[in-house]
Amino acid sequence: EGGSDGIINGGHTVLAFEQAKNYKYDLTEARVKVTIHIGLTEESAKDIALASNTTTPVDSRSKVNARGDYKFIKQYLVQLERAEDRKFRIAYYQNQSGAPRNAQCNVTHLLKLLYCLDRNKYNPDGNKRTKHPAGMSLPSNITDAERERLTALLPLLTHALWIEQRLYEIIQEHISNPRRKGVNDLASIDIRKTTLLPDSKYSFGFGAPTDLALPIIASYRVFLDKDYKWILPFNEFAEDFLQHLWNNYFRKYLVSEKTAGNTVGTKISRNQEIWESLYISAQSYLNSSLVKMVNSSKSEEPKVTQGTKGRVQAGKK
Numbered sequence: 001e002g003g004s005d006g007i008i009n010g011g012h013t014v015l016a017f018e019q020a021k022n023y024k025y026d027l028t029e030a031r032v033k034v035t036i037h038i039g040l041t042e043e044s045a046k047d048i049a050l051a052s053n054t055t056t057p058v059d060s061r062s063k064v065n066a067r068g069d070y071k072f073i074k075q076y077l078v079q080l081e082r083a084e085d086r087k088f089r090i091a092y093y094q095n096q097s098g099a100p101r102n103a104q105c106n107v108t109h110l111l112k113l114l115y116c117l118d119r120n121k122y123n124p125d126g127n128k129r130t131k132h133p134a135g136m137s138l139p140s141n142i143t144d145a146e147r148e149r150l151t152a153l154l155p156l157l158t159h160a161l162w163i164e165q166r167l168y169e170i171i172q173e174h175i176s177n178p179r180r181k182g183v184n185d186l187a188s189i190d191i192r193k194t195t196l197l198p199d200s201k202y203s204f205g206f207g208a209p210t211d212l213a214l215p216i217i218a219s220y221r222v223f224l225d226k227d228y229k230w231i232l233p234f235n236e237f238a239e240d241f242l243q244h245l246w247n248n249y250f251r252k253y254l255v256s257e258k259t260a261g262n263t264v265g266t267k268i269s270r271n272q273e274i275w276e277s278l279y280i281s282a283q284s285y286l287n288s289s290l291v292k293m294v295n296s297s298k299s300e301e302p303k304v305t306q307g308t309k310g311r312v313q314a315g316k317k
Contacts, residue, residue, distance in 0.1 A: 060140045062093035069142040086199045105198035113160035114153040119221035132275040164213040187257035188265035209265025215275045222282035
């Protein structure tokens with residue numbers, strides 16, 4: 001990785017030796033076939049890397065990564081790690097070298113977080129069919145145009161990660177103080193498991209579907225303009241709005257699904273109705289916030305005018 005020469009088969013031979021040793025096979029007669037490719041272009045080397053020495057299907061994530069399509073997000077995460085003193089554990093492809101064996105997060109999850117905040121692509125007010133990113137299908141080939149759009153969304157990743165982390169904290173508080181001891185009333189939440197978020201900093205005492213927070217995060221796109229800038233300062237409304245969604249919509253939704261016996265996490269997180277209701281709630285919240293700001297500025301205007309008038313009269317005297 002990162003060079004123009006070296007072993008390009010992903011280390012499957014080493015993996016095979018490890019497995020053989022675990023099965024107590026006699027390796028004294030083992031042989032390895034080595035092929036040396038000379039004069040290859042970088043693209044050719046990547047193609048060979050995908051095809052060489054593998055007995056399992058190469059997933060789409062591996063192909064995207066081999067082409068270097070994830071390079072822009074890798075570089076951004078490195079900068080984020082340095083700036084915020086945090087460590088991400090992300091899996092970009094199968095059997096990746098130099099990555100933790102127990103990577104906590106698939107890179108596609110980070111892309112989903114970004115897509116959820118794409119108010120230009122997912123706009124219920126437009127004529128497009130893609131009103132909400134529920135059950136979104138990620139591209140198998142990130143084009144230059146797509147990369148440019150995702151790069152513009154990258155600064156919002158920290159906000160999306162914060163929303164996800166804060167939602168998990170709220171859920172943790174809820175299940176830690178149940179109305180009936182030992183009873184969990186939230187659908188798709190498993191109190192017998194644990195969850196680690198992508199940055200390996202936060203651990204939670206429950207399991208949840210990977211896409212649980214996506215409808216919540218997607219509703220925040222109402223507060224973004226067409227250039228992906230926050231209409232209101234994020235730090236001023238983010239917590240209050242999240243509490244508003246949790247108490248008035250999301251918690252009640254999860255409780256009602258549990259009561260109805262619906263516990264399949266993917267069905268719950270992809271339910272178009274909850275995406276729509278959270279989006280409408282966000283619009284209402286934003287409108288009321290803007291009205292308050294306008295009324296507040298109007299109430300201050302007479303005071304300023306009166307003070308100015310007094311100064312003018314005093315000048316005349």
